[in-house]
Amino acid sequence: NAGVTQTPKFRVLKTGQSMTLLCAQDMNHEYMYWYRQDPGMGLRLIHYSVGEGTTAKGEVPDGYNVSRLKKQNFLLGLESAAPSQTSVYFCASSYSRSRGDYNEQFFGPGTRLTVL
């Protein structure tokens, strides 16, 4: 199993450009998450999805859109990139269980995005 993969690993954009970050998982997880990590800020939740076709906003959703058309993929889009979106982006996924037990979130390797 590849686990959680992210594409691309690095990217440099100019202000105003658009791009899509792809997260893929092969563990048949229902839940998927996008976080951003900034120096001195820890990881903050951007958007998340509890299943195919459903998404929800997290703590810092402005300037981002997401889609979950397939269970194994979770896309994060930047329509008009800004320097404030320079960050490291992490995707994570986990199972959902009807008993409400905890399930570990598995993280991807991250994407370093620089917006000039």
Next chain:
Amino acid sequence: AQTVTQSQPEMSVQEAETVTLSCTYDTSESNYYLFWYKQPPSRQMILVIRQEAYKQQNATENRFSVNFQKAAKSFSLKISDSQLGDTAMYFCAFMKHPLINSGNTPLVFGKGTRLSVIA
């Protein structure tokens, strides 16, 4: 809303010594999970240890143990016999207990503590 505070931006420890990383949190929830994640220079997020709030016994994983004080809302990580490979950023994180039929809820992270193990 939940908040997680790590008051030590940086720490260092001599190899083979013991170090404790601090974490406090604020929540009105009565049942939840707490975690410590390790992020080495490779950037990969690695789960170190987990504590369930309704369990009084402190979690341990080999050289890693926690001191969970629920009333004080404190959750510190102790690393014994520190090794050079322990050099990393360490994040404390909180998760509300999943509701039945709802599964996981997102993690809330602290700002991290950069730990350096010195030979």
